[in-house]
Amino acid sequence: MAKLRADQLPGALKKRLAPVYLVTGDEPLLSQESCDAIRQTAKKQGFIERELYHTDAGFSWDELYNATNAMSLFADKKIIEIRIHNGKPGDAGSKAILEFCANINDDTLLLLVSPKIDSRSQNSKWYKAIDQAGEVITIWPVGPAQLPRWVDTRLKQAGLNADSEAIDILCAKTEGNLLAAVQEVEKLKLVAEGNFIDAQMMANAVMDSARYDTFGMVDKAIFGDSRAAAESLQGLRAEGTEALALLWALTRDIRTLTNIKEGLQAGENFDLAAKRNGVWDKRKPLFKQAIQRHKLPQLYGLLRKTALADRIAKGSAKGDIWNLLLDITLGLAGVNVHSAKTARQEILR
Structure with a gap:
């Protein structure tokens, strides 16, 4: 199954809700938005409960076995979300993920969230099992060359249009920080007169920052x-x-x-x-x-x-x-x- 980019996820979710997702990458904003989209779609389909785990000290992959097999009091469907802090589940995690993917339960959705997965891990059995049974969403960084297009898309999603010079000003202001760019777009929604932002209006808006940044x-x-x-x-x-x-x-x-x-x-x-x-x-x-x-x-x-x-x-x-x-x-x-x-x-x- 082809791997998805973050911008492809909403379309994929409209077609189907997979039983297992791996969201991997080092851009927190896009990773968070991808996870939110999965959770919201799952909630609409009856996945009311959510159990969250972190693979730091004290975590055992037995939690996945227990959470999968335990029935809630009201038998609600549930999301099991596991944050793999270093992108490597280890032998125990690999075994648990393989077993989950081999025995899909319609009442349980597994959401794994990880930093960028290295090439060696992409050839592992657990990664391939997720890729076959569900969806892998790879969060690619937005570099300087891609940032103007990304900002333009965000502006359009907010109902705004801007000329290229205005977009360049916003890119320079935020220096590749996507969260900062999103915050500026939200601010523009409040101060813009009409839906078109020119360079002068953008400059005034981004320079009129709060005392504390x-x-x-x-x-x-x-x-x-x-x-x-x-x-x-x-x-x-x-x-x-x-x-x-x-x-x-x-x-x-x-x-x-x-x-x-x-x-x-x-x-x-x-x-x-x-x-x-x-x-x-x-x-x-x-x-x-x-x-x-x-x-x-x-x-x-x-x-x-x-x-x-x-x-x-x-x-x-x-x-x-x-x-x-x-x-x-x-x-x-x-x-x-x-x-x-x-x-x-x-x-x-």
């Missing part, structure tokens, strides 16, 4: 300036910035740091690892400094917190999203913050 806040945290990062976070909250938008920005860069750190430990050159993970040249010094400050267990811990924050933001877990975002921001800046309440929520997730 989402990605500036994340950069302060990566730099290690905990006080400034915390101040920016509180400022963004006061200005009405959505918590989920901040979470996406934090998750993106924490995942990028994790991928680079794993690459370095595997013997990869920093510049190559940074390029592979879409880090722009002017941000490389920030990431190099943060890489030296963080160890992998710390980064894995931050990713677990972002997963918890995602569940809280979407109403599937209880907690104070802003306190947790502050924990994540300070943790990224190098401050060890881990409240007992947060720990309990992670243990009981």
Whole structure:
């Protein structure tokens, strides 16, 4: 079965809902949107329950066996979502995935989410089993050459049109950060007079930014300036910035740091690892400094917190999203913050 790009997924979902999906790639926004589209389609077809697992310390692939075989009290169809943090399920995971694909259950949908899968893993039995039984959605990075077309498409989806010069201004403003581009498009929907955006209007819109900038806040945290990062976070909250938008920005860069750190430990050159993970040249010094400050267990811990924050933001877990975002921001800046309440929520997730 042919692999799908993210932009092909909506059409494929209209034709059929597959029993198993693998969403793989290193662009958090497109990965999140693909997962959301799968969940929404599944919900319309009766998949009401959702069980979420992360393959970090303490996870056992027996969870997949148990979740597949256990019937809920009301016998609802359910989604089993597993986040494979390093793209490698291991022997136990491979066996569990192969068994699931060989014994498809109409009442269970398996959604696997992973960073970019390497070529060796694409030749594995578990990957081929998913490709045969379901769908593999490969999230390709949007490079500088593709960004203008991507921005143009997003504008049209928002009911807006822009000339090429205006699109170039937006691309330069966001520097390849897709979430930032989406936020600017949402802003344009509010300020545009009519549906056409020319260069002057685009320049005025993108320069009329809030005092506190989402990605500036994340950069302060990566730099290690905990006080400034915390101040920016509180400022963004006061200005009405959505918590989920901040979470996406934090998750993106924490995942990028994790991928680079794993690459370095595997013997990869920093510049190559940074390029592979879409880090722009002017941000490389920030990431190099943060890489030296963080160890992998710390980064894995931050990713677990972002997963918890995602569940809280979407109403599937209880907690104070802003306190947790502050924990994540300070943790990224190098401050060890881990409240007992947060720990309990992670243990009981």
